[in-house]
Amino acid sequence: MKDFNDNFKLKDEDEETIAEEGYVERFSKIEYAQIERHNRLCNNGVILIDSPGLKEDAARTKMAHNFLKQSQAIIFVLRADKLLGEDEKDFFECYFQPGQVNNVFIVVSFIDRAKEQGQETVDKVKRRTKNFFEDYYIDQEGDFDRDFYNRRVFFVNALGALEVRTGIADKAVLNSSGVLELEEELEKFLASPEKVTATFDSTVELLSLIVSNSREQINQEKLTLDQPLNKLEERRKQAEEELLELEKDKSDIEKTIFFYRDKIKEKLLDDLIGYTQEIKDTWQQDSRKLIDIKPLNNIKDILLSTIREKSREKIRNHIKEACKPYIESKLEQWEKRVPILIEEDINEMQNKLENQIINFQLKVDRIKRLFTFGRAEEAFTPEEKKVQKIIQAILGGLTLDPSQVTGALMGKGDWLSFLGRRLQEIVLVILVINVFAINNPVAMLFIALSAEGFFIKLQRDALEREILKKLGEKIPESMREVVFEKRNEFYQAIEEEFEVLASKLTNNLQEQIDGIHEQQEQIIKRKEEGSNSINLEKSRLDLVEEELIKLFNEVSMVTYGKHLTPEEIQEMSVQRKNIFMAN
Numbered sequence: 001m002k003d004f005n006d007n008f009k010l011k012d013e014d015e016e017t018i019a020e021e022g023y024v025e026r027f028s029k030i031e032y033a034q035i036e037r038h039n040r041l042c043n044n045g046v047i048l049i050d051s052p053g054l055k056e057d058a059a060r061t062k063m064a065h066n067f068l069k070q071s072q073a074i075i076f077v078l079r080a081d082k083l084l085g086e087d088e089k090d091f092f093e094c095y096f097q098p099g100q101v102n103n104v105f106i107v108v109s110f111i112d113r114a115k116e117q118g119q120e121t122v123d124k125v126k127r128r129t130k131n132f133f134e135d136y137y138i139d140q141e142g143d144f145d146r147d148f149y150n151r152r153v154f155f156v157n158a159l160g161a162l163e164v165r166t167g168i169a170d171k172a173v174l175n176s177s178g179v180l181e182l183e184e185e186l187e188k189f190l191a192s193p194e195k196v197t198a199t200f201d202s203t204v205e206l207l208s209l210i211v212s213n214s215r216e217q218i219n220q221e222k223l224t225l226d227q228p229l230n231k232l233e234e235r236r237k238q239a240e241e242e243l244l245e246l247e248k249d250k251s252d253i254e255k256t257i258f259f260y261r262d263k264i265k266e267k268l269l270d271d272l273i274g275y276t277q278e279i280k281d282t283w284q285q286d287s288r289k290l291i292d293i294k295p296l297n298n299i300k301d302i303l304l305s306t307i308r309e310k311s312r313e314k315i316r317n318h319i320k321e322a323c324k325p326y327i328e329s330k331l332e333q334w335e336k337r338v339p340i341l342i343e344e345d346i347n348e349m350q351n352k353l354e355n356q357i358i359n360f361q362l363k364v365d366r367i368k369r370l371f372t373f374g375r376a377e378e379a380f381t382p383e384e385k386k387v388q389k390i391i392q393a394i395l396g397g398l399t400l401d402p403s404q405v406t407g408a409l410m411g412k413g414d415w416l417s418f419l420g421r422r423l424q425e426i427v428l429v430i431l432v433i434n435v436f437a438i439n440n441p442v443a444m445l446f447i448a449l450s451a452e453g454f455f456i457k458l459q460r461d462a463l464e465r466e467i468l469k470k471l472g473e474k475i476p477e478s479m480r481e482v483v484f485e486k487r488n489e490f491y492q493a494i495e496e497e498f499e500v501l502a503s504k505l506t507n508n509l510q511e512q513i514d515g516i517h518e519q520q521e522q523i524i525k526r527k528e529e530g531s532n533s534i535n536l537e538k539s540r541l542d543l544v545e546e547e548l549i550k551l552f553n554e555v556s557m558v559t560y561g562k563h564l565t566p567e568e569i570q571e572m573s574v575q576r577k578n579i580f581m582a583n
Contacts, residue, residue: 080110080125098135112157154182208572213368223373237369250509260349261498280476
């Protein structure tokens, strides 16, 4: 731990840099640090992850969200003296739904500071915590489960516990810190069947929704098989007209994606071009931190480079190596801006797509009902539209967030790495030897051979300033040139990501359109073949329904240790729908 602390603890100069620049460059390439220690909580392959806090920056917030998705147990840490800010409440309400949240442990730290202010302050902290979280810890009857709440919500003095375990404080502090109770309950959870239930709980609930919707479709198809043939043929003609309208809707959805594709790619290119000016403005302070030109201060090498290729090559390599950390750093900083730049556009696009897909899905359902019942009323009330959105997202993979666009942009032929290499190549055209207004090679050689002591010292500061000045003029200009030169590759990287989204989505929509055609044709064919064919199809549909319930119960058995009846599955799916609608 000492080596870890020595390397990763913020030093005084780091804090000064953060105050001036807002970031520390030496941690920029580190995604996570792994510490291996013996701890009973880590038995059976358990890994403890300390994720970044909320709203640190877009990239780190995204990292925290990704870790959350992978976790079987979550410890949500709050501060008693800054309890439940808006970001924390929004985050919790977004990711967790009211009910029994088995795998979330709430830890309110700094309770010792509240105690210092008196019992009234402690009671206020506990009351506010309960008021917000009580709906997440309820029993099967829907009432507040105090016992379960007390096994999931803890008020702790974490610093006091740490001081005991590092030998600074007395053990009595640990016993009253609340940390032992937290560790005990967490250890029980990680070693119990509750962990399995919590891991699969949301999956089972989601499966219940899919199974219930599938059973509804099966029942509707069986009802359709009982309709008169002549009526079905008339209804199919009506349905064909509405299916043509769906084709147009599908095209409109694709246009929406491409509209935002073009908007985002232009926005990013404009920002990158503007960024080159920012680089120029901050050059003086950044270059002294990120560019080490001391190896270039050998005047003999510089002067000899006019007549010796070996010395010229040495100067080129020095410039390349000196500029590399700076260029990489500035490009990485721009990369972090991308999610922030496009987040609003991505959200706007998704909202528009969601509405278009909901309307598409409602039309699909109306066409099906028209074919079955001869009337095209909506199957779902407006409040239930969000259910259809979720189903579409599951079945069609309708997801795109700013990090995906960033990933595409940064991954396209290693685009930014190429940009960095190309910039270095252009910067190498700077002839450092031009800092001297001496054109006679013989005179320059004489100076180089006789340059000693005070003369060399006198020239070094001026030389360093001149080299940095010329690099400062050339690098932003070179970056702008490269951006224009490679803008087609830049566009292509973004376009491909949006085209993948458009392809996935429109393929899914087309499959639904084709599926309606095929289903209606098959039903009419069965009707034409007579009652035996109809009965065989109904038997097949019954078997499909039985198999769905059987498969569902295999997962339910692992999760809950019991089978559910079709009625219980339906009831669970209704609860799941209510959760989705609450979103």
